[in-house]
Amino acid sequence: MKFGILSLAAAGLLAGVVSGFQPQQQQHHFAHHHSASADIRTSSDFTPGKLYDSQRLIKVSAAAKPRWLALEDILVLRRAGVRFMDITDTQALHTSSSSSSASGLVEGYTSRLPTKLVRGEEVAAAVEGLTTKLYGDVLRPFTAFHNRYYDSENGRKSSEWLQGQIQDLVAASGANVSVSAFSHRFPQSSIIARFEGQGSDSSETVVVSAHQDSVNQWLPWFGRANGADDDGSGTVTILEAFRVLLQRGFAPRRAVEFHWYAGEEGGLLGSQDVALAYKKAGRHVAVDLHFDMTGFWRGEQVIGLVSDHTDPESRALVKRLAAAYTRLATKEFACGYGCSDHASWNTAGFRSAMAFESAELEGNTNIHSPRDTVDTLDFDHMLEFSKLAVAFAYEVGYDKASA
Structure with a gap:
């Protein structure tokens, strides 16, 4: 962020x-x-x-x-x-x-999104399995890297470490889920974990995403950047959702991918590379739901929903999901140009939405500094975002794709 x-x-x-x-x-x-x-x-x-x-x-x-x-x-x-x-x-x-355009879709692929939520029983059962344990277990070693700057050895090593954690979860579950590194021109790789689509709708891909890198605002290469909230919180929010889906034997109609992007802090580098590659390969990306910072809030406790560089139908879907499956209301706010990786998918012509820890964009003044530590986060708040990610994967992943 x-x-x-x-x-x-x-x-x-x-x-x-x-x-x-x-x-x-x-x-x-x-x-x-x-x-x-x-x-x-x-x-x-x-x-x-x-x-x-x-x-x-x-x-x-x-x-x-x-x-x-x-x-x-x-x-x-x-x-x-x-x-x-x-x-x-x-x-x-x-x-x-x-x-x-600051909202809506540019020329690209327009998917069908669910207008009714019909996977309530499955979502409720999956959400019961969510805990906050993984947050601390992963965040503490993840934030122990001096920084996770994408154009550095720390960026490479932290990405490889995170990929190992993802692969271990898959191996423990026995699920047939692929985990791969997406290489860029800089050392840090993006990571993609894919549940294959099981039906005639498998040509469409649903994306749940976060970014893995961190940056020190003043000394990008050498400065300390724990990156617990930005975006360690988003990283483990979707990782916990991914863990539960593995345990539940998740087998969607559409393919569902979890992405952890490299280089967001360098100008949305990793997500732009991925979005361009998918577009060139003719991938039909149904929608991306991005999580950038989920662990810090003050004042009104809500799910912040980015109103610009997203499309109205995706935002409406997130509002329905949050109302049905979390304890938090949503509140829209403008994030600005290039604020996070949802903008890469929107620019590529695909649907996208972004969930944020609050509706106060600059509420967490710790980010991009050594003060962005695990002890500043509210794990119970983050758990609501993991619920949202699980619900999104079920409701969109199992929904009938576009004709």
């Missing part, structure tokens, strides 16, 4: 970017191509740790023209908390003239 108060320096840079500021000339542009074959987990052609050897193409709003920026300029944006998308390697996602 990326947000904050705009500094004077970044305000000047941002104003320049939007109004036509011309940074120094592009030094080099590396093209990044994903295969459109059945195996879309392509390997990287690039040396790990060299993401910023060249300038990057940065987009700071839906209406703004993207600009090539040097590392120091990107760091100004990052330190000011300016939300952005790094579209250097995924420009094909941003070519549609309709992609500037």
Whole structure:
């Protein structure tokens, strides 16, 4: 998650970017191509740790023209908390003239979503199996990495460790569920766990997602970034839902995938790579429900529901799911451009929604610093989001897909 108060320096840079500021000339542009074959987990052609050897193409709003920026300029944006998308390697996602819409769908694949909730008994039985134990068991070693910065060895090692935890859950369950690493041009990989679809609707894929990386706002490569809430909380929220689905013998009509993205803090890098690869491969993504920060709240305890860069039908579905299967009401709020990975799917032309820990976007002032620790989280609050993830997987995964 990326947000904050705009500094004077970044305000000047941002104003320049939007109004036509011309940074120094592009030094080099590396093209990044994903295969459109059945195996879309392509390997990287690039040396790990060299993401910023060249300038990057940065987009700071839906209406703004993207600009090539040097590392120091990107760091100004990052330190000011300016939300952005790094579209250097995924420009094909941003070519549609309709992609500037802050809501609704750009040109792409439109799926059918359930209009009635009919899996109540199965969801209720699954939710009974949810506990908060896994949260602490995973978060404590996960946040013990000095940081999980995507363009670093810590990012690579933390991703490999998390993939091991996911694979152990699958092995213990005996389920026929695949777990794979999706490689990027930087060291950290995204992780994809897939329940295969069991019926004629298996051509559609339902996605439940979070991002795994963390960042120190001031010293991205070297600074301490525990990342317990941002987004360790989302990471374990969907991992606990995944664990329970494994135990329940979950066998949906549509394929259901759990994604843990790399590089969200670098401008939605991992999710854009995945969304572009899926689009090129002709995947029919029904909808993505993204969880970025689920563990901290103050004031009104709700499920925050992002209103922009999502589509109305997905938001309406999440509201119904929350009302039926959690103890929390939902409250919509605007998150802004590029605030998290749901925006990558929306930009690609697929349905998406995002659930957030509250309707107060900047409520947790600990994030992007060493203060973002496990002891600041409310595990009982997070459990409501795991309930939402389980309900989403059942109701959408078993729903009849589009004709």
